[in-house]
Amino acid sequence: MARAGSGREGRREPTEFVGGSPPSKPKEQSSLLELGRSEACVVITSGSRREAEFVLRGAETTIGRDPAVDVTIDEPSASRRHAVIVRGRDGFYLRDLGSTNGTYLFGLLHGQEKRLMEGDRFRIGRTEFLFHDQPAPEQE
Secondary structure (H helix, E strand, O other): OOOOOOOOOOOOOOOOOOOOOOOOOOOOOOOHHHOOOOOOEEEEOOOOOOOOEEEOOOOEEEEEOOOOOOEEOOOOOOOOOOEEEEEEOOEEEEEEOOOOOOEEOOOEEOOOEEEEOOOOEEEEOOEEEEEEOOOOOOOO
8 A cells, every 4th residue: 555655546535424334444445645635634543443534524523432423433432422523714623522531632622622733633532533624735
């Protein structure tokens, strides 16, 4: 599998995910970091759903263990509705929903919110996410 910064062949769009369980992704498929993307998204970089990617199209994207949330994670320390990414006028914000164990973005967010910037990493339990809000550089 090619890695970021190496020769890239072909393009595909990130997976649009709206609730429920997304289809499983073959291991040989490229990661979002290698794709031409044009929309804000998060990529799971650790945990059981590593390399799963989610385009942030709605006003809010909820993360947690509940199958009814937008991004379901298999994380025992996560609450059913753990955190939400909110689209604001000036960008995206990560808000902890009063979870038992908190959400980490440059320290503990417990019932608080902070603005997400390109390349920010946040963590819920042992599951880490990478936020993107800028288009990928054009490929040759």
